[in-house]
Amino acid sequence: MSERTTPTPVAAPRRAGAPQTPRPSHLSPDTLARARQVIGLYPEPRSALIPLCHLAQEEDGWLTPGAMTDIAGLVGVTPTEVLGTASFYDMLHTEPVGTHVVAVCTNIACLLGGAIELLEHAEESLGVNAGGTTADGAITLEEAECLADCDRAPCVQVNHRFVGAQTPESFDQLVAELRSGARSADIPDHGTLIRVRRTNGLEADRAQVAAERAAMAGAQAQRSAAAEAAKSASGTVAATSGDTGGGS
Amino acid sequence: MAITDPPKIVTSRLGHDDSHTLQRYLATSGYEALRTALSMTPEAVAHEVDAASLLGRGGAGFPAGRKWAMLRKSPVTYLVVNGDESEPATFKDHLLIERDPHQLLEGVLIAAYALQVTQVFIFIRGEFALGLERVQAALNDAYAHGAVGRDIFGSGFSVDVVVHPGAGAYICGEETALLESLEGKRGFPRIKPPFFPAAIGLYGEPTVVNNVETMSNLPWIVRNGGAAFAALGEGRSTGTRLFALAGHVNNPGVFELEMVKTTFNDLIHAPVLGGGIPHGRALKAFIPGGVSAPWFGPDQIDLPLGQDEVAAAGSMLGSGSIVVMDDHTCAVRASWRITKFFARESCGQCTPCREGSGWLEKIMERIETGQGREEDLDLLLDACDNIAPGLTWPPQQTTICVLGPSIPSSISSAIQMFRDEFLVHIKEGGCPYA
Numbered sequence: 001m002s003e004r005t006t007p008t009p010v011a012a013p014r015r016a017g018a019p020q021t022p023r024p025s026h027l028s029p030d031t032l033a034r035a036r037q038v039i040g041l042y043p044e045p046r047s048a049l050i051p052l053c054h055l056a057q058e059e060d061g062w063l064t065p066g067a068m069t070d071i072a073g074l075v076g077v078t079p080t081e082v083l084g085t086a087s088f089y090d091m092l093h094t095e096p097v098g099t100h101v102v103a104v105c106t107n108i109a110c111l112l113g114g115a116i117e118l119l120e121h122a123e124e125s126l127g128v129n130a131g132g133t134t135a136d137g138a139i140t141l142e143e144a145e146c147l148a149d150c151d152r153a154p155c156v157q158v159n160h161r162f163v164g165a166q167t168p169e170s171f172d173q174l175v176a177e178l179r180s181g182a183r184s185a186d187i188p189d190h191g192t193l194i195r196v197r198r199t200n201g202l203e204a205d206r207a208q209v210a211a212e213r214a215a216m217a218g219a220q221a222q223r224s225a226a227a228e229a230a231k232s233a234s235g236t237v238a239a240t241s242g243d244t245g246g247g248s
Numbered sequence: 249m250a251i252t253d254p255p256k257i258v259t260s261r262l263g264h265d266d267s268h269t270l271q272r273y274l275a276t277s278g279y280e281a282l283r284t285a286l287s288m289t290p291e292a293v294a295h296e297v298d299a300a301s302l303l304g305r306g307g308a309g310f311p312a313g314r315k316w317a318m319l320r321k322s323p324v325t326y327l328v329v330n331g332d333e334s335e336p337a338t339f340k341d342h343l344l345i346e347r348d349p350h351q352l353l354e355g356v357l358i359a360a361y362a363l364q365v366t367q368v369f370i371f372i373r374g375e376f377a378l379g380l381e382r383v384q385a386a387l388n389d390a391y392a393h394g395a396v397g398r399d400i401f402g403s404g405f406s407v408d409v410v411v412h413p414g415a416g417a418y419i420c421g422e423e424t425a426l427l428e429s430l431e432g433k434r435g436f437p438r439i440k441p442p443f444f445p446a447a448i449g450l451y452g453e454p455t456v457v458n459n460v461e462t463m464s465n466l467p468w469i470v471r472n473g474g475a476a477f478a479a480l481g482e483g484r485s486t487g488t489r490l491f492a493l494a495g496h497v498n499n500p501g502v503f504e505l506e507m508v509k510t511t512f513n514d515l516i517h518a519p520v521l522g523g524g525i526p527h528g529r530a531l532k533a534f535i536p537g538g539v540s541a542p543w544f545g546p547d548q549i550d551l552p553l554g555q556d557e558v559a560a561a562g563s564m565l566g567s568g569s570i571v572v573m574d575d576h577t578c579a580v581r582a583s584w585r586i587t588k589f590f591a592r593e594s595c596g597q598c599t600p601c602r603e604g605s606g607w608l609e610k611i612m613e614r615i616e617t618g619q620g621r622e623e624d625l626d627l628l629l630d631a632c633d634n635i636a637p638g639l640t641w642p643p644q645q646t647t648i649c650v651l652g653p654s655i656p657s658s659i660s661s662a663i664q665m666f667r668d669e670f671l672v673h674i675k676e677g678g679c680p681y682a
Contacts, residue, residue: 194377
């Protein structure tokens with residue numbers, strides 16, 4: 001993981017402290033290698049666009065213009081298409097965000113559990129409105145839509161990790177722990193979404209898989225033809241179960 | 249009506265802290281159903297699912313077997329699992345993804361074999377970071393166990409499964425929007441017809457899209473037979489179903505209940521289920537199937553939890569989420585927040601939805617904050633009528649997908665049931681509950 005840029009409202013310098021000599025790509029060699037693995041999982045490279053945006057956020061904390069240019073090259077679209085796609089999605093941040101994105105859900109179930117009051121408290125105690133980042137760059141506060149944890153309302157997520165129902169008091173405690181680093185073991189910095197890496201895959205070339213699929217389709221067609229023939233021969237619908245085949 | 253005690257079909261392992269591990273899964277008949285399925289013909293497996301009459305658990309309630317049958321004549325290229333659970337107050341797939349990922353995988357593998365699909369994508373909502381990690385870890389373990397990949401369990405059948413993270417957009421729960429997103433694009437629902445991605449799906453290839461809970465039912469169905477599943481429930485609503493109960497109840501949570509045999513009253517008040525409304529308050533209203541569904545009042549509380557029964561009463565069981573509102577709830581505020589959600593999540597393709605949701609949100613906001621006018625009620629209903637003409641249920645559609653026609657539900661319900669409350673807001677210049 002590289003060093004994080006300091007959130008600023010204007011286009012931030014790319015990776016503060018990075019070497020000044022021009023380099024062919026913004027993303028690190030490790031991220032690029034992982035990106036190529038991810039692309040290999042899909043029949044079309046473009047399908048990897050969103051997973052790659054997540055990887056880029058893991059490196060930078062947000063989706064930087066440099067990363068978008070790299071992703072465009074990797075999946076074969078223009079950087080504008082990457083931006084145009086990313087800007088549709090709430091989790092992809094094309095502006096810098098804090099180390100911790102704290103999302104307070106105020107949708108119906110949480111509303112009934114006092115979420116609006118919790119969000120108002122959060123805005124007051126953090127000194128930012130929803131959507132804003134604290135001056136120290138530690139916290140970005142978001143008003144979230146339903147996060148599907150409605151039996152623990154009002155629901156709060158930090159960097160997409162559920163932290164359970166919060167009261168104004170527990171919220172302040174949570175923020176203090178985030179700032180002190182006490183929660184860093186279970187809540188990684190913003191951008192890191194999936195810490196479990198894929199270790200396996202089909203170790204066959206696509207042509208072989210396609211040939212097998214054609215063979216299976218052929219066998220399926222034969223079975224259907226046989227079933228049809230049996231049906232017309234007996235005049236009844238064959239409704240078998242178990243391993244004798246047929247089907248309806 | 250009594251609460252039945254059906255077998256736990258999808259929640260049997262949730263009592264264990266390690267329910268997400270391969271070790272626990274194998275100790276509780278894990279992957280036995282897959283071995284059984286692989287010893288049958290694909291058609292026989294599909295036949296069991298047909299016999300179960302399993303209705304899709306995503307929200308539309310379309311029979312899973314029929315969805316598959318549309319494709320049985322031509323080979324299916326892709327199976328896509330919809331784990332983009334985002335309907336407000338719905339949190340049952342979240343539970344299955346995080347707590348029993350192997351059950352989901354086994355269901356997916358059974359479906360892949362029945363459909364003879366060699367490539368599966370499991371699309372999981374991006375906000376489920378833990379869920380994504382658990383399913384990826386389960387997939388790694390399942391590969392090592394020989395349940396996924398080349399020649400699974402020596403059957404000659406090969407299948408690859410990819411866990412795909414979403415990036416935060418409610419609309420991607422709509423299956424054609426999900427496919428667009430999976431292709432690396434903005435989540436814009438596709439023009440219908442075709443109404444199903446059966447013929448033209450992912451990359452234009454035949455594709456089946458099924459919900460997480462639907463898939464999670466398959467291991468039990470294969471182990472016990474479709475007939476045993478169909479023997480549970482009543483009529484078209486067979487088996488058990490997960491109901492997510494939230495809002496003003498003492499014991500919110502996800503409950504696996506036999507379809508039709510339990511009523512909303514049982515679910516909300518029974519001590520072993522919802523446990524009643526806190527602070528001794530009375531029920532004001534409840535939403536029976538996600539925020540897209542019209543609301544019900546206390547007089548409808550004895551309806552059974554069945555798809556057709558709820559539909560006949562003018563709403564829908566939808567995503568299986570029930571939101572309870574007590575008599576201290578402001579109906580204007582509740583429906584305003586739901587409208588705000590739709591305004592935020594409209595993808596923007598269709599004018600009635602994009603513009604209508606924004607208008608409705610602004611009008612609702614001014615009523616709630618005391619700036620409303622008496623003619624606003626007619627204005628709201630008129631704007632709703634422009635999105636879903638006639639305000640019927642099920643709604644008429646003026647848009648590409650059903651997000652638009654879902655917007656009026658909460659507003660028209662609130663006005664119909666609590667018109668006086670709107671008028672008090674307008675006349676007294678503020679919210680009487682604030």
